Amino acid sequence: MRSGTVAVIGKANAGKSTLINVLVGEKVAIVSPKPQTTRDRILGILNREDAQIVFVDTPGIYRGRNELTARMMKTTELVSENVDAILFVHDGHAGVREDDTELMKRYLAEGVPMIVAYTKIDIMPKERIPEDAKALYEAGVTADIYPVSARKGMNLKKLEDAVVALLPEGDPLYPDDVVSDRSARFMVGEIMREKILLKYQNEIPHGVAVIVNTFTRRENGTYSISLDIVCEKKNHKAILIGKQGQALKEVASFARTDMEKFLEAKVFLEVYVKVRENWRDNARLLKEFGYDEES
Ligand SMILES: Nc1nc2c(ncn2[C@@H]2O[C@H](COP(=O)(O)OP(=O)(O)O)[C@@H](O)[C@H]2O)c(=O)[nH]1
């Protein structure tokens, strides 16, 4: 039996969370086309007969100015210190640039076994794959490269086996029936945030926090959920709600459908929009909203 932790690292939007979700076989992290979708460290656990892989999903690597961004960066750096292996996720479709090879070499230099998942090959010309692999090799990236598509499920078994081969012999770190270290309550808040990321543009989704106030399972098996969408400005609130509440109704309905799929039960959902100016720069509010320094 092999088991261990694997930090999943790469630029924002590379496809880290999507890859973890498909490998684990369940949604453990939300996904959107926008950077900064993942704010917290989240574990996704893959169980097989001969191995357990504990993936550590991280916020991506990118530049940013506010306090929340700084904490997200720190999360990514801290994570690579305490793992058995690194899975570096590279968006193959976006090409190979110098900052990509620099990042890969920086993590290779930490001396932790590392492989590269070169992902999104479903949306790029196949002939570019060997060219890019050569470019990476010539730039000094010594890690093995696995071209995959998380969306189309291409070459994932090979990647999975390669990750397992990097892990030490040992007993599983978690019970074999859990897929995440996060509660259903946390995931429900994340699902709401995912739908906001998908529906609204520009600064609005990045300035939003979701706080789950009520998360109750009734005797008949249905869930009663009440949550606040906290935004940074009054005009953001107006946009979130929309004309006659139409926008909010729509986004809440998408979220409810996904929550029902996730919980496998009927959900009664109440959503409120609140304004807390500049919460992303306020240490006390960050803590209150669950973005702890340790997490
Ligand atoms: N075509 C394609 N898109 C992908 C693939 N993996 C991820 N994406 C998309 O890339 C975007 C970012 O994905 P996400 O997993 O949130 O990236 P993260 O920021 O690295 O966690 C989303 O729109 C995904 O649907 C893939 O294999 N193929």
Ligand SMILES: [Mg+2]
């Ligand atoms: Mg992510």
